[in-house]
Every structure is written in C-alpha cells, then in structure tokens.
Amino acid sequence: MSDGPARGSRAIVIEAPGEHRLVERELPEPGPGEVRVRVAAAGICMSDRELHDGHRAPGYVRYPVVPGHEWSGTVEAVGAGTDPGLVGRPCVAEGFRSCGTCERCRYGETSLCTAGYAETGFTEPGAFADHLVVPARLLHPLPDGVDLRAAALLEPAAVVAAAVRAGQPRPGERVAVVGAGTLGLLAVQWLAASSPSELIVVDPRTERAAQALEFGADRVLSPAAADGASGRPFGRYDLVVETAGAPTTAASSCLLARRGGRVVLTGMFAAGATGIDPVHLSVSQLELRSVFGASSAAWADAVRAFTAGLLAPAPLVTHTFPLERFGEALALVGGGAPGTGKVLLHP
Structure with missing residues (x-):
C-alpha cells in the first residue's frame, strides 16, 4: 500500500x-x-x-x-x-x-x-x-x-556494538581504541559508558584528539607514543578495539594488549597487511576476535543505545x-x- x-x-x-x-x-x-x-x-x-x-x-x-x-x-x-x-x-x-x-x-x-x-x-x-x-x-x-x-x-554503530559484544568490557579495565575515524569515535562513546579506569585512543591525526576527548577518552596517543607506553614486549591494556584497518594496526593492536588480554579487530584490511606474530599471540595468550558487519542482536543494541542517548x-x-x-x-x-x-x- x-x-x-x-x-x-x-x-x-x-x-x-x-x-x-x-x-x-x-x-x-x-x-x-x-x-x-x-x-x-x-x-x-x-x-x-x-x-x-x-x-x-x-x-x-x-x-x-x-x-x-x-x-x-x-x-x-x-x-x-x-x-x-x-x-x-x-x-x-x-x-x-x-x-x-x-x-x-x-x-x-x-x-x-x-x-x-x-x-x-x-x-x-x-x-x-x-x-x-x-x-x-x-x-x-x-x-x-x-x-x-x-x-x-547506526550502521557503523552496529559494527561497534558487535565489537563491544565480542570484547566484553568490564568496569575498571584499561581500554585502548586504535583509530579515531567514525568507528573509533563511536567505540570511544560506547566504551566510556562501561566505566573503564583508563580509555586511550591511538591515532596519528592530531586533529582527532579533541573530539576523542569530548567523546570520553582520557588521552590520545600517536602510534609512536603508544609503542613507548605499552611496556613492550607486552602491553598494558585489558581490551584493545582496533578500528582503523591500516596495514600495521592488526599487529600493533595485539602488542598493546596485556598478557591474557582481549583484542577485537573491526577494520577492513587489504591484502598485504602486516601479519600478527603467532609467537607473541601464543605466549601472550591473547583472546583475538574479528568483526565483519553486525548481527541482528548488535543492531538491536545499537538502536537501543542511540534512542537512550548513550550514543550521540x-x-x-x-x-x-x-x-x-x-x-x-x-x-x-x-x-x-x-x-x-x-x-x-x-x-
């Protein structure tokens, strides 16, 4: 009709x-x-x-x-x-x-x-x-x-909802978001609501810093600064949500995570991207998840968060x-x- x-x-x-x-x-x-x-x-x-x-x-x-x-x-x-x-x-x-x-x-x-x-x-x-x-x-x-x-x-928000479902953030955790594009900044809003003790964003673009801070990040670091702060050979973050899809960010996100930490990859990577070191992965005992699109449940989460004002x-x-x-x-x-x-x- x-x-x-x-x-x-x-x-x-x-x-x-x-x-x-x-x-x-x-x-x-x-x-x-x-x-x-x-x-x-x-x-x-x-x-x-x-x-x-x-x-x-x-x-x-x-x-x-x-x-x-x-x-x-x-x-x-x-x-x-x-x-x-x-x-x-x-x-x-x-x-x-x-x-x-x-x-x-x-x-x-x-x-x-x-x-x-x-x-x-x-x-x-x-x-x-x-x-x-x-x-x-x-x-x-x-x-x-x-x-x-x-x-x-709400479509990218649903992808972020899928990442949050996979990452299962808990109050008081140290959380890092790699990338400050649309997905990254939506992830910052969502993860800030989980009451992390620390929420950082890693992005080389200094102009993204102000918006990330407005959305709830505690600090914005350049990739070089994040490398220095990560305490290599193992990182410090309980949960790392990668959103950039840049050639090196899958591998570098794993290095930001603490031993036994969780990494969720949401970026779309092209052929030839830097591979994740399997030795580091196994020794660190990381939980690694990837997200492509969003399930119906993630969509429902995103719509609910949006209508409740949690995502803006x-x-x-x-x-x-x-x-x-x-x-x-x-x-x-x-x-x-x-x-x-x-x-x-x-x-």
Whole structure:
C-alpha cells in the first residue's frame, strides 16, 4: 500500500568501476514482505569508495549497483503481508540479507550466514537514492521525532556494538581504541559508558584528539607514543578495539594488549597487511576476535543505545551533499583532509 500517487525516483548507479551517474527511474514498489523507505540521509564510507574505484573483492560486489549501506529514512509504503502500521515510521535496517534458516542464523549470528553474501548497497540496491526497498524483517523502527541525520550512522554503530559484544568490557579495565575515524569515535562513546579506569585512543591525526576527548577518552596517543607506553614486549591494556584497518594496526593492536588480554579487530584490511606474530599471540595468550558487519542482536543494541542517548553520533557529521554532488562528496572520503568526518548524502 502506498501513501501517495505514483512518481519517479532518482538514484546513483555505479555501472562499473569508476563509472557513476544519477538516473531517473520508476518509483520502486515493495513486494511481499518488503517496505519502501524514503531516504533521509545516507553516509559514505571507505567501502563505498572502494566499490566505486573497483577495489572491493569480486565476491562482495555486483555491478551495476546503487550503493549506500549506511542510511536512515521513513517507511513510505509496504508490500503484501507487511504491517501497514509501519507506514510513516522512521527507521533503519540491517544491511546483510541473511537467510534466517542456516545454522549460523539459527544461532543468531546473522552476519555469518552461510547462504552466500548479499548486502544492501553492494549486491542489492542501496540508499544513494530517493527511495530503497528492503525486507521488512530487517527493519529497526525508531521513535517519532528522532534525528534521522544522526541515525544514518547506526550502521557503523552496529559494527561497534558487535565489537563491544565480542570484547566484553568490564568496569575498571584499561581500554585502548586504535583509530579515531567514525568507528573509533563511536567505540570511544560506547566504551566510556562501561566505566573503564583508563580509555586511550591511538591515532596519528592530531586533529582527532579533541573530539576523542569530548567523546570520553582520557588521552590520545600517536602510534609512536603508544609503542613507548605499552611496556613492550607486552602491553598494558585489558581490551584493545582496533578500528582503523591500516596495514600495521592488526599487529600493533595485539602488542598493546596485556598478557591474557582481549583484542577485537573491526577494520577492513587489504591484502598485504602486516601479519600478527603467532609467537607473541601464543605466549601472550591473547583472546583475538574479528568483526565483519553486525548481527541482528548488535543492531538491536545499537538502536537501543542511540534512542537512550548513550550514543550521540551527530557531531561526527561534517559534510552533507545532495545526490547531484555525489562525485564531490565521494572525493572527500578517504582524502585525509583535516576537518573531514562523516560525509552524508541528503536526497
């Protein structure tokens, strides 16, 4: 059912690596069990740039594609068999199109679905558009009046929620966050709420220091300073959450952890990244976890933390562009310019 007359819809389509255009298309109609969402805001991240530039692994993209996996919006229409009460609700939705029936899904580990990879914005049409259609079962409704601009960051917040679930922070622990990008700063907010005795951020960009401190970090260290403070050959931190995905940060994060400590890797690493020393890993008896995407449970945690005010991602947004300026917006992402945080598209 729809709440208005038929009309068109615009979308950014990446036809092939390096080739994008803004197209006019028919308004997408939701099928059985689906909803159509009017997009309010959509975030651009490095994986979107990799998608555009052709650097994403072939099994994790399907061209042509409408990108956009970080988004928020309002339900505008529902398909057959879907609750009509959803119309008008602000929302976000999980990106992974998990099957819901495989063993891993049955365990609640929907980000480990064995039915094959499918994700909004990479293999399925995404949110760099006026509208998108998603399965209603993946929807997370939000309260009326919510800041949808901030809610567009709930996808990275869900990844952080998955990392926090894996890391299991405890009050009074010493905690380090490696990287002060979007994931890192959201992790700082979340981990600060666990009452650590010490919470540091490691990042070479001095301009990130002030925001990390505002979000709850006690100190921000350069990688060189963190090396000196770690007490090598073993570190001092009970929990290290890596968010940068830089070539050396998986290995260096393990060196920051104390013996018997816990390390969670959330960054997306490229081939050729520095390997983790297996001797150090075994002698230190580290607990090592990795995160790729977020399960349904992590999404629920992120939405709950956001609506409760525990996570306040709005200050991370520094730039907003219309769809017509997608190329300009994309160029900012990963460009390293001081003052560039999260870049949003606003259809």
